[in-house]
Amino acid sequence: MNNEIKILIVDDDLGYVKSIRAILESKEYTVDTAHNGESAMEKIKKIKPDLILLDIMMDRLDDGFTICYRLKHDPEMRKIPILTISAVTDKTGFKFSPVTDGEYFEADDYIEKPVKASDLLKRIEKLLSEYGKQEEL
């Protein structure tokens, strides 16, 4: 069932991607990856993932912000749920929380690295089911 669901991991840390991939594949999600802003945008257009795990700081400090902004301002792609997954905390001076800074940063959920595997999987399931419901309406 899950292998029909495509999840795109966007992160420049290859080691990190590998460990997240292991978690996702344990639930048989189909996993694809991109490692910088440019290739992420191309891949998103090409494979149309069902969900995106998005890192914030890649080649540039704000790659993740840019991707998120572009996706959420595109009539088609705004329907793809974005789960931000980053080591950036509010201590680094960035705004990111969808709860407090939703207007500025429109990700659907945020999770801080390192993640608990069970927590990550739960959040993914929740986002998928929420977005699935919207689609049916």
Place this chain on the structure above:
Amino acid sequence: MPGQATILIIDDEQAMRDSCHQVLSKDGYRTETAEDGDSGLQKIRQIKPDLALVDLKMPGMNGMELLEKIGDIDPNIVSVVITGYATIESAVEAMKRNAYDFLPKPFTPDQLRIVTRRGLERRALAVEAAKLQQEKEKMRENFITLVSHQLRSPLVSIRQYFEVILEGFVGDVASKQKEMIEEAGRRIDELLKLVNDWLDLSHIEAGKLVEKFEPVALTPILSQTVRLLQPAAELSKVKLQMQQPPDSFPLVQGNEESLKQAFTNLISNGINYNRQGGTVTASTREENNHLVVEISDTGIGISQENLSFIFDEFFRVKTKETRGLTGSGLGLPIAKRIIEAHNGSIKVVSELGKGTTFSILLPKAKKEQ
């Protein structure tokens, strides 16, 4: 280019305004005039001059008051006093109020030119310095962000691998191996905490805290902290208690999260550097214009020679009793900087083998106007 500088002449005498205007505009400066303090201030706000010539004796708002208000609007506007009542006293008074130079009337066109040129040089330097300061701040902030990210990323990545291994996503792990990976994970967590602490410190230093100040009630913050640390105290078999102060307790001007952090660091130390069956007591009281938070423990105490170093970054007391304890050595420095950012102070009294008492003094918030 002198032609680009704007000079505002504030004087109630028409003749004075006209002659200054004539001299300065002939030299290529843009000049504006105002005939009293109020319209002068209005023009200051509108045209943002580089330099203001200010008469001291004017009807309405006098020159001294005007100087102060100009400084409030923009401290980098250079004010030069022009006055017919030049005394040492008035000169000193004007300098104290941010005047850069003092020109007694009557003066010659050349004297006016020299003073103006000097004032504008000063202005150019001040503007340049402000710009550099801003750039420096920006670089510093970017630096903090980058370094913290570079430090955290590999640690986070290692931690994630451990999680994946421990949760069995890549095959079964024997219990001995599991134990060791778990221990390695704890060490990585310590390192992550160290990076976080260091970030906190950098943020307080960058003055980020003050931006978030508001009137807050101290006692609830302290009792929440005590409640949060109760499980840790139980684990160490230490009794953690709070003495309730009277109901009406004045507010302080501050940031709740950071105060919580300062109290957490102090109380955690009280718990960690304690003995089984020991106690930690938190209390608040009023003292003149201050509120005092006291955190007192019956723990192992700190020797006199170590006492002077405990607020130093990365300092840790190394004795037989502290051998099993881990920490970043940043807890107390962070607490101290947080309190100092609140215009408060922190004092410590300790006796080896008996215990330690930290007293935090915070100024009361001014009553709402």
